[in-house]
Amino acid sequence: MTHTDPAPTPLRPAAPSNAPDLLYREHEEDLRSAVRALLADRLPTGAVLAHIDAGRAYDAGLWRVLATDLGLAGLLVPDALGGQGAGAREAAVVLEELGRAVAPVPYLTSAVIATEALLACAGVSNGAASHGSAAVPGPPADAAPPTVTQPAGRAEEADAVVATELLAALATGERIGVLAVPLSTAPGTAHPTAVRADTAAVRADARATLTGEVTSVADALAAAVLLVPARGPAGAGLYAVDTGAAISPGLRLEPTTALDPTRPLARVGLDGAPARRVAGPVAAGAAIDRALRAGAGLLASEQLGLAEWCLAETVRHTGERHQFGRPVGSFQALKHRMARIWLDLVSTRAAARAAADALAAGAPDTPVAVAVAQAHAARVAVHAAQECVQLHGGIGMTWEHPAHLYLKRAKSDEIALGTPGRHQEALADLVDLPAPPA
Amino acid sequence: MSRAETSPEAADAAPTEPVDAAEVRRAVRQLLATHDPTTTARIDFLRAQFDAGLAWVHYPVGLGGLGAPRALQSLVTAELAAAGAPDNDPRRIGIGLGMAAPTILHYGTEEQQRRLLRPLWTGEEVWCQLFSEPGAGSDLAALGTRAVYVPAPGGDRDTLADGARAGEWIVDGQKVWTSQAHLARWAILIARTDPDLPKHRGITYFICDMTDPGVEVRPLRQLTGEAEFNEVFLTGVRIPDDRRLGAVGEGWRVAQTTLMNERVAIGGGSVPREHGMIGVAARAWRDHPELRTHDLHQRLLRLWVEAEAARYAGQRLGQQLAVGQPGPEGSAMKLAFARLNQEISGLEVELMGEAGLAYDDWTMRRPDLVDFTAREAGYRYLRARGNSIEGGTSEILLNIVAERVLGLPPEPRADKDAAWKDLPR
Numbered sequence: 001m002t003h004t005d006p007a008p009t010p011l012r013p014a015a016p017s018n019a020p021d022l023l024y025r026e027h028e029e030d031l032r033s034a035v036r037a038l039l040a041d042r043l044p045t046g047a048v049l050a051h052i053d054a055g056r057a058y059d060a061g062l063w064r065v066l067a068t069d070l071g072l073a074g075l076l077v078p079d080a081l082g083g084q085g086a087g088a089r090e091a092a093v094v095l096e097e098l099g100r101a102v103a104p105v106p107y108l109t110s111a112v113i114a115t116e117a118l119l120a121c122a123g124v125s126n127g128a129a130s131h132g133s134a135a136v137p138g139p140p141a142d143a144a145p146p147t148v149t150q151p152a153g154r155a156e157e158a159d160a161v162v163a164t165e166l167l168a169a170l171a172t173g174e175r176i177g178v179l180a181v182p183l184s185t186a187p188g189t190a191h192p193t194a195v196r197a198d199t200a201a202v203r204a205d206a207r208a209t210l211t212g213e214v215t216s217v218a219d220a221l222a223a224a225v226l227l228v229p230a231r232g233p234a235g236a237g238l239y240a241v242d243t244g245a246a247i248s249p250g251l252r253l254e255p256t257t258a259l260d261p262t263r264p265l266a267r268v269g270l271d272g273a274p275a276r277r278v279a280g281p282v283a284a285g286a287a288i289d290r291a292l293r294a295g296a297g298l299l300a301s302e303q304l305g306l307a308e309w310c311l312a313e314t315v316r317h318t319g320e321r322h323q324f325g326r327p328v329g330s331f332q333a334l335k336h337r338m339a340r341i342w343l344d345l346v347s348t349r350a351a352a353r354a355a356a357d358a359l360a361a362g363a364p365d366t367p368v369a370v371a372v373a374q375a376h377a378a379r380v381a382v383h384a385a386q387e388c389v390q391l392h393g394g395i396g397m398t399w400e401h402p403a404h405l406y407l408k409r410a411k412s413d414e415i416a417l418g419t420p421g422r423h424q425e426a427l428a429d430l431v432d433l434p435a436p437p438a
Numbered sequence: 439m440s441r442a443e444t445s446p447e448a449a450d451a452a453p454t455e456p457v458d459a460a461e462v463r464r465a466v467r468q469l470l471a472t473h474d475p476t477t478t479a480r481i482d483f484l485r486a487q488f489d490a491g492l493a494w495v496h497y498p499v500g501l502g503g504l505g506a507p508r509a510l511q512s513l514v515t516a517e518l519a520a521a522g523a524p525d526n527d528p529r530r531i532g533i534g535l536g537m538a539a540p541t542i543l544h545y546g547t548e549e550q551q552r553r554l555l556r557p558l559w560t561g562e563e564v565w566c567q568l569f570s571e572p573g574a575g576s577d578l579a580a581l582g583t584r585a586v587y588v589p590a591p592g593g594d595r596d597t598l599a600d601g602a603r604a605g606e607w608i609v610d611g612q613k614v615w616t617s618q619a620h621l622a623r624w625a626i627l628i629a630r631t632d633p634d635l636p637k638h639r640g641i642t643y644f645i646c647d648m649t650d651p652g653v654e655v656r657p658l659r660q661l662t663g664e665a666e667f668n669e670v671f672l673t674g675v676r677i678p679d680d681r682r683l684g685a686v687g688e689g690w691r692v693a694q695t696t697l698m699n700e701r702v703a704i705g706g707g708s709v710p711r712e713h714g715m716i717g718v719a720a721r722a723w724r725d726h727p728e729l730r731t732h733d734l735h736q737r738l739l740r741l742w743v744e745a746e747a748a749r750y751a752g753q754r755l756g757q758q759l760a761v762g763q764p765g766p767e768g769s770a771m772k773l774a775f776a777r778l779n780q781e782i783s784g785l786e787v788e789l790m791g792e793a794g795l796a797y798d799d800w801t802m803r804r805p806d807l808v809d810f811t812a813r814e815a816g817y818r819y820l821r822a823r824g825n826s827i828e829g830g831t832s833e834i835l836l837n838i839v840a841e842r843v844l845g846l847p848p849e850p851r852a853d854k855d856a857a858w859k860d861l862p863r
Contacts, residue, residue: 019708019753020750020753021757022750022753022754022757023754023757023758023761023763311844315844315845315846318846319845319846319847326847326850327846327847329846329847330846330847330848330849330850332837332849335836335837335840335841335844335846336833336836336837336840338840338844338846339836339837339839339840339843339844340836342770342839342843342844343770343773343774343839346751346767346770346771346774347744347747347748347750347751347770347774348747349751349754350747350750350751350753350754351746351747351750351751353750353754354750354753368746371743372743372746372747372750373747375740375743376743376744376747420743421736423743424736424739424740424742424743425739427739427742427743428735428739431711431712431720431742432724433720433723433724433735433738433739433742434727434730435730435732435735436727436730436731436732436735
């Protein structure tokens with residue numbers, strides 16, 4: 001699937017530069033249809049549950065079609081680096097559909113978070129993929145100053161080479177990459193990590209071995225490469241660890257039982273595991289932060305999709321189920337609850353689009369748009385999933401009905417990449433609403 | 439809450455040849471060349487703007503428009519504003535622009551359109567809406583104001599060309615919550631013309647002359663102390679049949695066009711961050727560090743997030759309308775604004791502490807417009823209670839969303855097929 005700019009709609013007035021485009025463009029709707037058709041085909045009713053019951057880490061077959069055949073793993077990666085040269089707006093649409101299906105694939109973790117981290121390490125500026133090739137990072141006039149890493153020396157050049165190589169592998173879907181931080185880590189927070197980087201004598205290939213552990217790493221069991229933040233004598237860094245047992249004798253991955261079985265977690269144990277540096281002290285923090293911010297902003301689209309499913313399914317069920325000689329959905333108390341979820345979806349859709357558009361453009365307002373979208377969407381998705389279980393009555397409490405998969409995903413997503421309260425606190429600083437003295 | 443400048447009227451006649459931006463710009467330049475906004479009297483400029491087809495570009499030629507895509511109006515507004523041209527004070531004449539005009543355009547005869555639309559748009563003739571009654575609020579279709587037809591002397595075989603008859607209607611009843619009634623030249627009115635039919639089927643839509651001696655307007659004081667609205671008493675008001683809008687008995691369907699435009703006129707469009715109530719509360723927070731508590735901080739941030747998400751939703755609705763994809767999101771905006779205004783204004787009173795015990799002014803005044811920001815927190819809190827009642831209560835709107843958007847089954851209804859005269863009242 002190659003991304004091309006659609007012909008401009010004659011009816012659409014030129015949006016003022018400060019107004020985000022909150023609609024879905026024609027090629028985005030085409031993309032949605034393609035992903036939706038694929039998911040309908042690959043994940044019929046009951047398939048996700050069967051998959052979980054079989055204890056698989058992810059749906060490898062689905063991932064192959066999604067990432068490789070449709071080329072969706074490379075949406076955020078510029079053409080010149082082996083990707084599709086699209087952007088966050090398109091990735092958001094894919095996530096809406098994956099959320100709607102609670103698809104057990106590592107799209108958010110690999111194609112968004114790890115990919116964004118590597119883009120930063122490779123020196124590609126924010127939002128560059130949708131604006132042209134990486135060779136000529138040309139952000140739009142109203143975009144933030146690009147965070148192009150100026151290779152300060154041979155070590156940094158080597159970092160960029162490794163990152164670029166990994167990026168190409170992730171973009172084709174051939175390899176899955178994961179940023180090894182707890183799934184609960186919010187953007188903009190410090191990254192206390194127990195991992196220590198024993199940087200050997202600094203050589204051009206920046207080889208190092210890692211020791212320590214990271215807990216609650218999402219999709220680590222599916223990953224071919226882990227991007228591990230680590231501290232060493234030279235300061236913070238980001239390191240790539242290959243997960244093949246033959247390559248990494250010092251690496252242990254232990255599955256953790258997760259609240260959300262569709263996004264498995266693992267504990268990553270490192271004991272002198274060989275690694276390659278992809279970012280040094282200057283670039284690592286910014287790369288991790290950018291990756292988590294993109295993840296948090298686009299997670300809102302996943303939450304939107306799953307909340308939309310919850311409402312649609314609840315409306316369908318309450319229209320069919322009869323009690324007291326009437327469809328239960330004709331009782332006003334229930335109707336109003338469903339109507340309120342619909343209202344929440346209207347604002348969530350707009351906020352999720354605003355975050356995706358800001359990320360795509362590398363807009364200065366991105367931190368605010370992401371915090372608003374994530375704080376809002378997380379609550380809306382949890383509420384929609386809880387209402388879905390309640391309004392399904394007894395059937396909503398069964399293992400057999402899929403409602404619980406959405407509830408578990410929604411509740412886990414609420415914590416993922418920062419709780420709503422965490423994002424709200426970030427807003428306090430961003431928009432000057434300071435807290436009272438402690 | 440912003441009001442769209444004109445209502446998105448889906449039923450505009452499709453232009454035979456699409457008018458493009460260049461043509462609209464030409465028309466703007468031509469208008470400015472012949473009418474210098476700095477020297478032309480305001481009303482003369484507005485009339486000329488209407489005659490140039492630049493009032494609402496998506497209306498037909500000859501009725502203030504160019505048959506152009508609706509989205510091009512923003513271009514006109516921007517260019518005229520840049521040239522220092524006056525506007526038609528859209529907020530003051532919102533009922534005319536947002537409700538009467540689209541209904542007249544859709545259902546009016548050519549004669550009615552030519553007579554009424556120009557002075558409506560320029561603001562020379564203010565409009566009000568005579569719909570609600572003391573006994574018919576949420577259940578508007580149960581209204582009891584009566585209109586009885588009196589044929590012209592010599593009978594009714596003299597049907598006029600447009601289907602109107604030479605006789606007239608005598609109207610008796612009472613309407614309530616009428617904004618602008620004390621300023622209005624005209625009203626859109628729905629009245630019962632056949633009490634023997636079920637309630638929805640015996641209603642007819644009229645244009646009522648507010649200067650008729652049978653029309654009495656009394657201010658209706660509300661809990662804020664002021665009187666934004668009126669009660670309107672109609673006693674033997676005579677309405678010629680050629681001021682009927684739509685067929686006899688079709689009034690409910692005509693009114694749906696009006697009401698759809700009312701809800702759609704609310705909330706669409708771009709406003710800056712912290713516009714409205716949340717901005718007032720945020721400024722109060724910044725101005726009074728001594729009043730801050732952790733509890734209020736958490737609640738304020740949460741409301742800030744919700745207000746910002748609602749702002750994006752309004753922006754998105756505006757973008758949908760601009761590309762001709764109106765959705766049901768308009769009713770969502772109204773519901774969201776009502777709840778947010780109420781919660782934020784309540785928080786603001788609480789934040790103000792001792793100052794929140796005071797009220798600025800209980801004097802009965804007749805404000806032209808509701809201005810939330812010109813008053814104190816207590817006023818905002820009290821006035822916002824009405825946001826979930828006016829223009830359709832939140833409970834009714836939730837029903838509409840559930841039934842029309844989500845397609846949930848309707849409540850069982852006892853009154854659907856009974857004659858209006860047999861309904862318990």
